[in-house]
């Protein structure tokens with residue numbers, strides 16, 4: 667096994683999940699907790715952090731959290747530095763803080779567009795800069811949580827499409843820049859994931875969910891555990907030669923069915 671894979675195989679590993687206090691990313695944090703890792707989460711809401719840390723501890727993991735807005739690089743860097751002081755170097759960073767609302771480009775203020783760009787894209791860059799000094803080298807792995815909007819234009823999603831496409835290009839660019847140091851960086855692109863804020867905002871109501879379920883080739887909605895499993899794999903020694911990829915985890919939805927959301931948003935926003 668290559669040296670950096672051996673490094674990865676050591677446990678317990680230190681995992682940081684940015685935006686890990688609800689929905690998909692919280693499911694990812696729980697997945698790492700179940701695998702025996704120490705897990706730290708970041709978000710804005712202190713109440714959500716406390717609740718998540720308690721849940722991770724209930725799962726048997728050592729857990730902590732800190733509050734930071736990813737748009738604030740100083741707050742992020744201070745929190746990561748404190749985490750390093752407590753636990754040492756980071757083996758895995760999952761970066762998935764994001765914002766979304768449906769709005770046509772003509773109905774969105776520049777600040778609305780900017781907010782999503784600043785959370786999703788600039789925030790991801792802030793995370794990368796904050797964690798870099800504290801990553802295990804070689805052997806660390808970074809995973810961005812992307813979205814189908816990164817590859818597929820959707821009506822009412824100009825901000826998210828622009829931001830997440832940028833996130834995936836950060837993945838590819840940093841794979842080049844950090845590869846020689848033995849740091850891998852990949853994106854996971856979830857499809858429609860049940861019981862999440864993202865789905866509630868883009869496809870509210872049972873009828874929408876049923877239509878989306880029918881548009882997925884595997885005929886089911888994703889679960890947070892599907893994304894957790896993909897992240898656990900990408901962070902593992904089994905993926906030690908995988909870097910710079912964008913992995914759809916979507917039941918085949920990105921092969922065609924994902925246009926449904928765009929069509930429905932187009933009707934709703936017209």
Ligand code: NAP
Nearest residue numbers: 685687688689690709710711735736764813859862863864
């Ligand atoms: P969610 O429950 O709203 O999770 C968002 C997380 O990010 C929360 O922990 C939130 O905590 C944190 N966050 C938001 N803004 C932040 C900021 N400015 N600074 C720091 N933390 C911030 O959303 P979700 O639907 O599970 O989506 C999670 C990820 O999956 C996102 O990257 C999304 O683009 C992606 N995704 C979702 C779906 C889906 O079906 N839901 C599909 C494809 C991709 P606070 O609010 O406390 O800050």
Ligand code: COA
Nearest residue numbers: 764765766767768769773774775776777778781782863864
């Ligand atoms: N339609 C059009 N514009 C909207 C909007 C909507 N539904 N929701 C927010 N905006 C605009 C606001 O009007 C504001 O612009 P303005 O100052 O020109 O009026 C701008 O977006 C920022 O809104 P604000 O509420 O001040 O931003 P925030 O920084 O507190 O929150 C959001 C950021 C808007 C992305 C918020 O929805 C959020 O925090 N989301 C996190 C959770 C989430 O979206 N989860 C799903 C992830 S896929």
